[in-house]
Every structure is written in C-alpha cells, then in structure tokens.
Amino acid sequence: xxKTNKSDRFLKLVGKxxxxxxxxxxxxxxxxxxxIVEGNTSVAKxxxxxxxxxxxxxxxxxxxxxxxxxxxxxxxxxxxTYDYFQSKFFGMERSxxxxxxxxxxxxxxxxxxxxxxxLLGPVGAGKSxxxxxxxxxxxxxxxxxxxxxxxxHEEPLHLIPRSLRxxxxxxxxxxxxxxxxxxxxxxxxxxxxxxxxxxxxxESSFSVRxxxxxxxxxxxxxxxxxxxxxxxxxxxxxxxxxxxxxxxxLSLNGAFNxxxxxxxxxxxxxxxxxxxxxxxxTATQEKAVPSPGKGPMIYFDGxxxxxxxEAEWNKFKSENTNEAILDRIVRVNVPYCLExxxxxxxxxxxxxxxxxxxxxxxHTLEIASMFAxxxxxxxxxxxxxLTKMKLYNGQDVIEQGHVKKIDINDLRDExxxxxxxxxxxxxxxxxxxxxxxxxxxxxxxPISIRDALIKQVKDQIVVEDDRNRFLDFLGxxxxxxxxxILEKEITKAFVSAYDEQAEALFNNxxxxxxxxxxxxxxxDSVTNxxxxxxxxxxxxxxxxxxxxxxxxxxxxxxxxxxMFSKLRRGDKVDWxxxxxLREAIESKLTSSVKQISRIVTKSKSRDKKQQGKYxxxxxxxxxxxxxxxxxxxxxxxxxxxxxxxxx
Numbered sequence: 119x120x121k122t123n124k125s126d127r128f129l130k131l132v133g134k135x136x137x138x139x140x141x142x143x144x145x146x147x148x149x150x151x152x153x154i155v156e157g158n159t160s161v162a163k164x165x166x167x168x169x170x171x172x173x174x175x176x177x178x179x180x181x182x183x184x185x186x187x188x189x190x191x192x193x194x195x196x197x198x199t200y201d202y203f204q205s206k207f208f209g210m211e212r213s214x215x216x217x218x219x220x221x222x223x224x225x226x227x228x229x230x231x232x233x234x235x236x237l238l239g240p241v242g243a244g245k246s247x248x249x250x251x252x253x254x255x256x257x258x259x260x261x262x263x264x265x266x267x268x269x270x271h272e273e274p275l276h277l278i279p280r281s282l283r284x285x286x287x288x289x290x291x292x293x294x295x296x297x298x299x300x301x302x303x304x305x306x307x308x309x310x311x312x313x314x315x316x317x318x319x320x321e322s323s324f325s326v327r328x329x330x331x332x333x334x335x336x337x338x339x340x341x342x343x344x345x346x347x348x349x350x351x352x353x354x355x356x357x358x359x360x361x362x363x364x365x366x367x368l369s370l371n372g373a374f375n376x377x378x379x380x381x382x383x384x385x386x387x388x389x390x391x392x393x394x395x396x397x398x399x400t401a402t403q404e405k406a407v408p409s410p411g412k413g414p415m416i417y418f419d420g421x422x423x424x425x426x427x428e429a430e431w432n433k434f435k436s437e438n439t440n441e442a443i444l445d446r447i448v449r450v451n452v453p454y455c456l457e458x459x460x461x462x463x464x465x466x467x468x469x470x471x472x473x474x475x476x477x478x479x480x481h482t483l484e485i486a487s488m489f490a491x492x493x494x495x496x497x498x499x500x501x502x503x504l505t506k507m508k509l510y511n512g513q514d515v516i517e518q519g520h521v522k523k524i525d526i527n528d529l530r531d532e533x534x535x536x537x538x539x540x541x542x543x544x545x546x547x548x549x550x551x552x553x554x555x556x557x558x559x560x561x562x563x564p565i566s567i568r569d570a571l572i573k574q575v576k577d578q579i580v581v582e583d584d585r586n587r588f589l590d591f592l593g594x595x596x597x598x599x600x601x602x603i604l605e606k607e608i609t610k611a612f613v614s615a616y617d618e619q620a621e622a623l624f625n626n627x628x629x630x631x632x633x634x635x636x637x638x639x640x641x642d643s644v645t646n647x648x649x650x651x652x653x654x655x656x657x658x659x660x661x662x663x664x665x666x667x668x669x670x671x672x673x674x675x676x677x678x679x680x681m682f683s684k685l686r687r688g689d690k691v692d693w694x695x696x697x698x699l700r701e702a703i704e705s706k707l708t709s710s711v712k713q714i715s716r717i718v719t720k721s722k723s724r725d726k727k728q729q730g731k732y733x734x735x736x737x738x739x740x741x742x743x744x745x746x747x748x749x750x751x752x753x754x755x756x757x758x759x760x761x762x763x764x765x
Contacts, residue, residue, distance in 0.1 A: 144263065144321045151263060151274050151319045155290060161263055162275055162292055165379055165420045166224035166231055169252070172259035173218065177201035181211075206251055206467070207244060209460030213237075216450045217252075224421070230448060232402050236387070237425040239452035242542030245425040248452065249383055252423070253332055256324045262331065262379050266318035268302050269350075269370035270378040270416065271330060277306070277314040296417030300365035300409055324380055333377025333420075337389035345408075348372045348397045352411045363412045370416070374407045377420045384424035388434040395443055398422060402446050425452075428538050453537025454494045458511045461487035464543055465550070476554045477561035479749035480607075485564040485600055486546050489571055492591045493584075494540030496533035500524060504595055514697035516663060541588070549574050559748045564600050565756050568592055604757050609708045611738040612731070616707065617693075623659070623703050624693035628681060630656050631674040662705035663698055673698070 144154075155162055163171070181197040203214050217235065224230040237245045264271040275294045278286055283294045298306065302317070310316045324331035335347065350372040352362075360366045373382050374397070384390075384398065401407050402422055406415040424447075426434075431449075434440055455461045462483045469478070491507050498506055501524060508515050509529065515522040530536065553562045553570040572592050579585040610616040633640045634651040642649050657670065665673050677696055684691050694700045739750040 143261075144319070145266075146319050147317065148274060148277050148315045148319065154263070155275075155292070159290060159292055161260075162273060164225075164227075164231075164295070165381070166221055168259065168262075168379075169256055169381065169421050170218070170221040170225040172255040173200055173202045173221070173252070175259075179204075202255060203251065207248060208463040208467075209455035209457045210244070210248075210452070213450055213452045220448050220450070221421070232405065233446055233448045234384075234398065234402055234422045234424055236431075236447045236449045237423070237452050238428060238431050238449050239425075240427060240454060240538055240540075240542065242544045243452050243454050243537075244543075245452050246385075249423055249425060253326055253381055253383070256331060256380050257326065259324065261321040261323045263319060263321050264379070265302055266320040267305070268299060269368075270299050270375045271322060272296070272299055272302065272378065272417070273419070274317075274319045276302070276417075277317055279314070295405070296419060299370070299416050300413050301368060301370065304365040329371075329376040331377065331380030333373030333375070333380075333382040335373045335382065335384045335387075335390075337386040338394070339389075343391055343394050345394065345397060346372060346410065348374050348394075349407050349416075350375050350410050365413065368410055368413060370409070372407075374401055374418055374420070375416075378418055379420065381421045381423060384422070386426050386430065387424035388426050388430040392437075392440060392443075398424075399443055399446055428535075451535075451538070453535075454490070454540055454542070456491055456494060456510045456537050458484065458487045458491050458507065461490055461543075465546065468543070468547060469550075474554070475560070476557070477559075477746050477749060479561060479563040479746075479753065480744045481564045481600065481603055482562050482567050484603075485596055486549065486567050486571070488596055488599065489568075489588075489591055490541045490543070490546050492595065493588055494537050496536050498529055498532060500529065500532075503591070504599065516698050516701050545574065545578075546571075561746065561749050563749050563752050564604075565752060568596065568600070601757075601761055604753060605708060605761055606704055607739075607743065608735070608754065608757055609704075609711055611735045611743065613707060613711055614734075620693045620703050620707060623706065624699065627656060627659055627699070627703075628677070632678050634674055635678045659699075659702045659706050662702040662709070665702075 144151075160171070177200075179199045179201060181199060197211055198215060198218075199211060200214060200218060203210070207214065217237075220230050220233075220235050224233070237248065239245050262271060263274055265274055265277070273294075273296065275286075275292070276296055276298045278294055280297075287293050297303075306312055306314060306317060322330055326332045326334075338344075338347070350368065350370040352367050353369045356367045377383075382401075387395070387398075397407055401418045401420070404415070405418055407418050409416050435444055455464060465483045465486065488507065491510070492503055495503055495506055495510075497503070501509065501522075505515050505522065505524075506529060509522075509524055509526055515524075549567060549570040550562055552574065553566040554560070556570070557566060572589065575585060575588045575592065579588060613619060629640050630651040632638075634653070634656070639648040640651055641647070656674070657666075660666070660670055660673060677699055680696055681691055684695060689695075693703055736747070736750050736754070739745045739753075740747065745753070
C-alpha cells in the first residue's frame with residue numbers, strides 16, 4: 119500500500135471520528151428528559167446496573183459440556199464466561215464469575231449494592247489490569263444524562279420533589295433514590311426560583327482522564343492523608359465572598375464526587391489509615407458522603423472497587439477494630455494462573471503487546487509456564503507436583519495403563535489459597551528478555567529460557583527453601599519433562615507420515631482387542647482369511663505403558679467399551695481418543711525408531727542416506743512444528759547430548 123493510500127484511509131477515519139464527536143449533545147430540561155426516560159427507562163439506571171450491562175452486552179458464553187476444560191476442571195458444571203474479558207484475561211474464570219455475580223446482585227439492589235468489592239491477590243496477578251479493563255467498559259458505554267453544571271454529574275430525576283416520587287414510580291416503574299447535591303439545590307433556589315422543570319440537563323461520556331464518573335484513590339501515608347481527596351474541599355478564595363455554609367464555597371472534586379454514577383477505585387486500599395476508610399464505609403452503607411466543611415451529606419451512587427495483596431489483607435483483618443469495614447467487603451481472590459495452557463496465553467498476549475521480534479522456539483513458553491505454575495502449587499499427599507500441574511491443566515495422567523482418577527476439587531480443598539504465592543508473570547517475562555539479550559541468534563528456546571530462569575532464581579529469590587525448591591523444578595523436574603516432550607517431537611519429525619502410522623497401529627490394535635473380548639476372529643486385510651487375535655502384537659503395545667499379565671484382559675475390555683460408547687454417541691474416534699492407548703502407541707513408535715534416530719542425530723559424519731534423513735527431519739521441524747534452522751539444530755544437539763548419550 120502506498121503512503122498516499124494510507125494517508126487517505128487514515129484521514130477518512132479522522133473525518134468519521136470528528137463527525138461522531140460533532141454529534142450534538144442532548145440539551146434540554148426535565149420534561150424533555152422524561153420523554154427519553156419514557157422510551158428507555160435504562161438511561162436512569164444506577165451505577166452497578168450500568169457497569170454490569172456495559173460488560174454483559176459484549177456477550178455471555180456458556181462453556182459447552184463437550185469442552186475438555188468444562189469436564190475436567192469444572193466438573194461439568196455450568197460455567198459462564200464473559201466475552202468482554204476473553205481475549206485479555208486467561209485462567210481467571212472463577213474470579214471473573216464472582217465479580218460478575220457481585221455486580222449482578224448489586225444491580226438488582228441486593229445487599230452487595232452496599233458493599234465494597236475487594237480484589238485480593240499477589241503482585242503481578244492481574245488485579246490492576248483487570249480493574250483498568252473494567253473502567254474501560256464504563257468509558258465505552260452510552261453517555262449519562264445529568265444536571266448541567268452539577269459537579270457530581272447527578273441524575274436529573276433528583277429534581278423530582280419527594281412528594282411526587284411515589285406517583286412517578288407508579289407511572290414509570292422507577293424508584294428515585296437520592297437528593298440534589300448542595301450546589302444544585304442552591305442553584306435551583308437562587309437561579310431558577312425553585313422551578314425544577316427549568317434546570318438544564320445535558321449528557322456526558324464517562325472518562326478516566328476527564329474525571330467523569332471514574333475516581334481513583336491512590337495509597338497515602340499517614341502524614342499526607344487528607345479526606346479532601348475523597349470528598350473535595352472548601353475554596354478558601356471564596357470564603358471572603360460567601361459564608362462558610364454557603365454551597366458556593368464547595369469544590370466537589372474528590373474521588374467520590376467525580377466517581378458518582380460510575381466507579382471509585384481504591385489502590386492498595388489497606389495502606390491507608392483506618393480513619394481514612396470511614397468515608398468509604400459511609401459511602402457503601404449509607405450511599406452518602408460528607409460534604410466539605412459544614413455542608414450536608416451528599417448522595418453517592420457508585421461501584422466501589424478496591425484491591426490489595428494478601429499480606430496487607432491479613433494484617434488488616436487481624437485487628438479487631440476493623441470488623442465494621444470487614445463486614446462491608448466482598449472479597450474475590452485473584453490468584454496466579456494455575457493452568458499451563460492459559461499461562462502460555464498470558465505470555466503470548468504480553469509479547470504481542472511489546473516490540474519483541476525474536477524467534478520463540480516451540481515449547482519455550484510452555485516450559486516457562488510449567489515452572490511458573492509449579493512454583494504456585496502447594497504440596498499434596500495425593501500426588502506429586504508435576505502430576506498435580508497436569509491435572510490442573512486438564513491433562514490425562516496415565517498410571518499402569520489407566521487414567522489416574524484424582525478429584526481436582528479434593529486437591530483444591532486441601533490448598534484453598536493456592537495460587538496466592540509463587541513466581542509472578544513479570545518474573546517470567548524478565549527471564550524471556552534476559553534469554554533474548556544473551557542470544558547471539560535473536561531467539562529463545564526451552565533450553566535458553568531454563569538457563570535464564572535458573573540464573574534469575576539464584577539472583578532474586580531470597581528465601582532459601584523457595585530457592586532450592588525452584589531450582590529442583592528447573593534442574594530435575596522440567597529437565598526430564600522437556601526431554602520427554604522433545605523425544606516424542608523428534609520421533610514424529612523423523613518418522614514419515616507419523617499420524618498415518620499411529621492410526622494404522624490404533625485400528626489394528628482395536629480390531630484385535632475387540633475380537634479378543636468378543637471371542638471372535640479377525641479378518642486379515644490382505645488375504646481376507648479369518649485369523650485369531652494376535653496376542654503377541656497387542657502385548658507389544660500394552661507393555662509400553664506397563665500393562666502385563668492378567669491386567670491385559672481388563673485393559674482390552676476397558677478400551678473396547680470406551681470406543682463403543684464414543685461411537686454410539688456419534689463422536690469421532692481416532693488414535694488419540696483413549697489417552698492410555700495414545701501413550702502406548704507414541705511409546706511404541708518412539709522405541710521403534712530410537713536406534714536409527716540416535717545414529718542419525720548423533721553422527722558427526724553421516725553418509726548420504728543418513729544426511730538425507732537428517733535434512734528431512736530438520737525440514738519437518740521447521741515447516742510443521744514452527745522452529746527455525748538455528749533453534750531446530752539447537753534442540754537436536756540438546757537431544758543428542760541428553761537423550762542418547764549412551765549410544
């Protein structure tokens with residue numbers, strides 16, 4: 119595309135944007151606003167309802183029962199995911215569901231509408247990013263109608279006298295909550311002679327930067343804490359003109375003032391002194407905040423969101439004097455991600471947002487994610503750390519020819535605060551940066567990321583027990599796990615038409631197993647001769663996963679029943695359908711080519727045939743698996759030095 123074409127296209131976008139901005143804002147009075155309300159009562163909705171609708175309108179998806187994550191991680195229960203968060207946040211379904219449950223209940227004016235929503239989680243778990251995204255939803259929703267010139271952008275229906283509100287509710291189905299702020303009350307009297315139908319009404323969009331409908335309270339130390347940051351102040355320059363109780367001296371620019379009709383966010387909320395938080399409690403319970411000086415209470419309609427880490431929370435809740443605040447908090451844990459596949463998506467997202475231009479070899483982010491998740495898991499008496507990690511990832515773990523039956527809920531019950539400690543996402547991203555910086559070929563591989571993580575753990579992890587545990591994960595657990603992954607991958611690259619061979623083995627085994635179970639014969643595919651099930655052939659596959667002796671019969675019965683059940687439901691059946699058999703077939707194919715792959719991979723002087731085989735393997739790794747030439751050679755060399763050092 120030429121520069122001229124690009125400029126033309128962009129200028130058209132500019133024009134459309136300006137036209138949109140030029141759209142005349144509503145300017146009117148209460149009678150005109152009531153006509154709008156009559157046609158669309160939602161324009162007068164309260165803050166919790168507004169925010170819930172702003173997020174929900176993007177779509178709500180029910181996780182299908184056929185989804186592997188639904189069955190394995192959520193026990194087949196109905197899981198709702200909100201499309202607004204889908205491409206930004208991963209492995210957070212439970213936390214997001216609790217947040218949306220809070221907003222929905224609050225939108226129905228339940229007790230939650232008078233509660234603070236607290237996001238509790240470790241550093242780097244995504245609390246701040248999540249709140250920023252929630253605030254963005256408010257910025258993107260329809261503008262709010264408000265009294266023109268009101269410092270708190272209050273709802274125009276506050277103009278309706280209390281004596282008429284019951285009749286209004288009967289006619290419109292809307293209960294009007296709240297009263298005019300002191301500034302608007304004064305204007306109504308002095309400028310409009312109490313003619314509430316003459317007060318001007320307009321509309322404004324929500325804006326974080328413009329401080330319209332979104333207030334933010336940063337953490338403050340005891341010496342600099344001042345309640346004016348919450349409720350505004352008195353304009354000293356006007357005290358010479360007006361009396362102290364005159365609303366015209368008020369500067370209503372505090373967080374609760376600007377956050378009215380929308381959101382007030384408390385950053386690291388418990389770093390503030392307890393006295394500072396009393397205003398927050400008043401705002402939640404009474405739906406009102408004090409006005410500066412001697413003014414009356416001011417109605418507040420807003421969602422109060424707060425966040426902190428676990429140490430601050432534990433310290434705060436240990437003080438008996440804080441019970442009143444604790445009673446008005448709905449806590450939602452935002453732990454680190456505990457699913458490897460979802461953790462990978464986090465790094466992919468962050469790398470996509472950066473100017474990162476290096477090559478990332480296959481399994482690099484997977485190995486980094488495995489380490490991150492392992493560091494976050496609590497020890498269990500039921501399973502080892504690696505098995506627990508795989509179960510949390512929805513993977514089948516094979517043990518003696520069967521899928522290991524462990525209830526994930528039992529694992530979660532014995533470690534309820536799991537994910538609140540461990541390695542952060544930022545830690546991993548720093549290691550990726552370091553690995554890239556140290557690379558002479560502008561690439562990161564599983565080998566280099568592991569080395570970078572080892573160095574970083576030694577340099578940055580202070581607690582000795584954690585350091586030793588993390589180094590053990592990197593030096594032993596993940597080293598061995600990566601070799602298992604790599605061996606299978608090189609085998610697949612080495613074997614021509616791997617999937618076809620695997621499928622052929624699968625079909626052949628299934629034919630013989632079914633005949634064995636049903637005590638029938640098998641038709642030879644070449645001669646059409648009826649032959650007896652080949653027990654030697656079946657045993658050669660079964661022994662790959664430790665199935666021997668009398669257990670063979672049970673295994674054959676189980677797989678035959680499983681496949682029949684899938685076929686009856688109309689499900690697709692292939693060599694990957696039954697996890698134990700899939701593992702056995704992979705192991706069978708790996709062992710069958712191990713010797714020749716060893717020779718070809720390790721050989722420094724290959725003959726013409728071996729070189730051709732080697733070149734074909736490298737080509738497959740590049741074209742089908744996503745390596746480049748340098749990373750393919752690096753992992754092959756690593757395999758030769760670690761997998762096959764005995765040959």
